[in-house]
Amino acid sequence: xxxxxxITTEYPAADLKKEPGGGKVLRxxxxxxxxxxxxxxxxxxxxxxxxxxTWPSRRPLLTGSSSQYPGFASPGRQPAEYGHLHSxxxxxxxxxxxxxxxxxGTLYAVHTGQVLWQNAFRAGFAGVDVFFVLxxxxxxxxxxxxxxxxxxxLRFIVRRSFxxxxxxxxxxxxxVLKDGASVPLATVLGAVFLVPVxxxxxxxxxxxxxxxxxxxxxxxxxxxxxRRIAAFPLLALVLLPMLPFEGPADSPELQQAAxxxxxxxxxxxxxxxxxYGLLRRFGPPSPTASLLLVAAGVAAFGTAxxxxxxxxxxxxxxFGLVAHDVAELHSNPVLDRSVHCFGLPAAVAILGLIALERxxxxxxxxxxxxxxxxxxxxxxxxxxxFVINTLLGVGWARDWIVRQPLLLVVVWGAALLLASLLHRxxxxxxLRLGGKLSGRGR
Numbered sequence: 097x098x099x100x101x102x103i104t105t106e107y108p109a110a111d112l113k114k115e116p117g118g119g120k121v122l123r124x125x126x127x128x129x130x131x132x133x134x135x136x137x138x139x140x141x142x143x144x145x146x147x148x149x150t151w152p153s154r155r156p157l158l159t160g161s162s163s164q165y166p167g168f169a170s171p172g173r174q175p176a177e178y179g180h181l182h183s184x185x186x187x188x189x190x191x192x193x194x195x196x197x198x199x200x201g202t203l204y205a206v207h208t209g210q211v212l213w214q215n216a217f218r219a220g221f222a223g224v225d226v227f228f229v230l231x232x233x234x235x236x237x238x239x240x241x242x243x244x245x246x247x248x249x250l251r252f253i254v255r256r257s258f259x260x261x262x263x264x265x266x267x268x269x270x271x272v273l274k275d276g277a278s279v280p281l282a283t284v285l286g287a288v289f290l291v292p293v294x295x296x297x298x299x300x301x302x303x304x305x306x307x308x309x310x311x312x313x314x315x316x317x318x319x320x321x322x323r324r325i326a327a328f329p330l331l332a333l334v335l336l337p338m339l340p341f342e343g344p345a346d347s348p349e350l351q352q353a354a355x356x357x358x359x360x361x362x363x364x365x366x367x368x369x370x371x372y373g374l375l376r377r378f379g380p381p382s383p384t385a386s387l388l389l390v391a392a393g394v395a396a397f398g399t400a401x402x403x404x405x406x407x408x409x410x411x412x413x414x415f416g417l418v419a420h421d422v423a424e425l426h427s428n429p430v431l432d433r434s435v436h437c438f439g440l441p442a443a444v445a446i447l448g449l450i451a452l453e454r455x456x457x458x459x460x461x462x463x464x465x466x467x468x469x470x471x472x473x474x475x476x477x478x479x480x481x482f483v484i485n486t487l488l489g490v491g492w493a494r495d496w497i498v499r500q501p502l503l504l505v506v507v508w509g510a511a512l513l514l515a516s517l518l519h520r521x522x523x524x525x526x527l528r529l530g531g532k533l534s535g536r537g538r
Contacts, residue, residue, distance in 0.1 A: 182467050183449040183458055188230060189469030194223030195300070196480040196511060200504055203481070207488040208498050219401035224303055225364055225438035227477075229446060231307060232333075232368020235314055240372070244323030251534040252318055256311050258530025260304065263522050267478045268298055274486070292356040294348075299481050305356065310365050333366035337435075360435040367443035371450075380451030387452065393445025400437030469512075475523060476515035483511040 198220025204212040238255075242248040268287050272279055279297070287297035292305040316329040337360045380386065452458040469476070487493050487507050497503045 181450060181453055182463055182470075183453045184230060184234065184446070185470030186463065186466035187226060187446065187449065187470070188473040189466050189471075191223035191226035191230070192473035192476045192480075193469065194220040194226070195477060196220075196484075196508065198223070199299075199481050200484055200507070203484045203488060204497075204501075204504075207485075207494055210498065212501060212504075222397070222401060222434065222438040225361075225434045226442045227303065228306065228361055228364035229368040229371070229439055229442045231310065232365040233372050233446060233450075234368075235310070236369055236372035239314065239318070240376070243317045244320060244326035246319050246321055249315060249318045252311075252315060254534040255530050258526045258533075260307065260311075262526040263475055263478055263518055264298075264301070264304060266518070266522055267482065271298060271482060274482075292352065294352050298478070300477060306359075306361055306365075310362075330366070330369055333362045333369065336362050361439075363435045364439035364443075367439055368446070371443050371447045374447065375450060380454045381448075383452065383455045383457050385451075386448045386455065386457070389448030390445050390452065391448075393441040393443070393448060396441035397438060397445065400441070403437075472512070472515040472519040475518040476511060479514050479518065480508075480511040483507065483514055 197217040201212045201215060201217040201220070204210070239248075239252055242252055265288065268284070272284060283297050285291075286293060287301060290301060290305045290308050292302065296302050296305075310333075313329045313332055317326050320326040320329070336358050339358045381389070449458065484507055487510065488497065497507070
């Protein structure tokens with residue numbers, strides 16, 4: 097005879113009727129679930145109670161309970177809860193390391209006049225494309241339930257501000273102190289407020305300008321009081337890259353603004369939003385299909401990285417394009433190789449990774465290390481250039497590294513150490529404070 101306390105993933109709701117007395121227990125748990133109060137605005141789904149015996153409600157993908165998709169547990173393993181997806185955190189770390197390796201090659205060439213390891217890290221810039229797709233997924237997961245609820249706008253602003261700005265402002269201050277009084281005030285103010293310019297004071301800040309405008313579009317979705325049309329501002333992510341406006345030739349400022357607003361990178365945020373929507377609407381695909389998605393995404397991403405300066409027609413044939421030189425593609429935002437050859441494969445792989453982890457099928461051997469790098473990835477992304485520039489700017493250190501480039505491992509270790517300190521001393525307290533001020537934790 098089953099009792100309610102034994103209703104776990106070992107006894108999915110669909111199989112309870114097969115057990116002695118299971119039907120009676122199922123009816124009792126269902127009746128109890130109907131009596132549970134729902135949060136304001138939530139609807140009760142017509143579904144069976146999940147493995148934990150609770151009735152599933154509509155919640156954000158990354159914050160739902162394990163009963164949101166009942167019966168998905170694999171034998172002997174609990175499915176990952178959407179609030180603790182280590183795969184996304186690990187992927188953040190991988191993206192940050194890719195960008196660090198890319199800048200190691202470029203800054204090494206600047207300081208030494210030599211090419212590092214035959215420019216082996218030239219494709220590392222694609223880590224930025226991964227970041228943009230991840231941002232689209234994560235923001236939707238964290239705030240999808242805020243859409244169409246203007247009363248939650250202030251909470252969104254507080255949480256996003258405390259996530260994005262404290263560490264960034266500290267790194268800007270560190271760079272200003274390093275450069276001395278020669279930095280114009282207008283340059284510093286532009287950096288502080290993330291004004292998009294062709295040559296930002298902090299090199300990686302251009303990506304944060306995109307993040308800030310994406311947050312603004314999402315805030316517009318929250319402020320619209322009609323939930324059925326509240327998500328319409330996100331259509332700008334698809335429409336903006338398709339507009340042909342390039343700005344007047346005699347105005348570099350307007351040309352820069354046009355390049356920022358009508359850039360193909362907006363599609364990468366859209367890919368993340370679509371990936372979230374597919375999982376929210378249809379649930380995770382089967383483990384086999386999820387594995388195929390990951391394999392296809394990684395294969396396409398890797399092929400694009402190996403191809404380097406040429407894009408195979410087979411990779412973009414589905415878009416009705418022909419093979420072009422990278423420079424020609426990059427001059428057109430819609431045909432930007434980053435979008436099709438890195439952003440889209442990243443979205444496909446992310447979709448599969450989330451589904452695999454949700455099925456309890458993703459257990460990487462170095463999960464702890466990857467998750468740790470993911471935790472510090474934002475600080476690492478902001479500070480690695482500062483560390484590399486500083487150490488390569490020291491004469492004796494640069495000479496040693498030129499004689500033995502493997503010493504760059506020490507530079508990378510220093511970047512990881514600084515990022516870890518900033519994460520512990522600045523990021524975590526700022527996130528906690530933002531959670532308290534917004535009335536909700538992370």
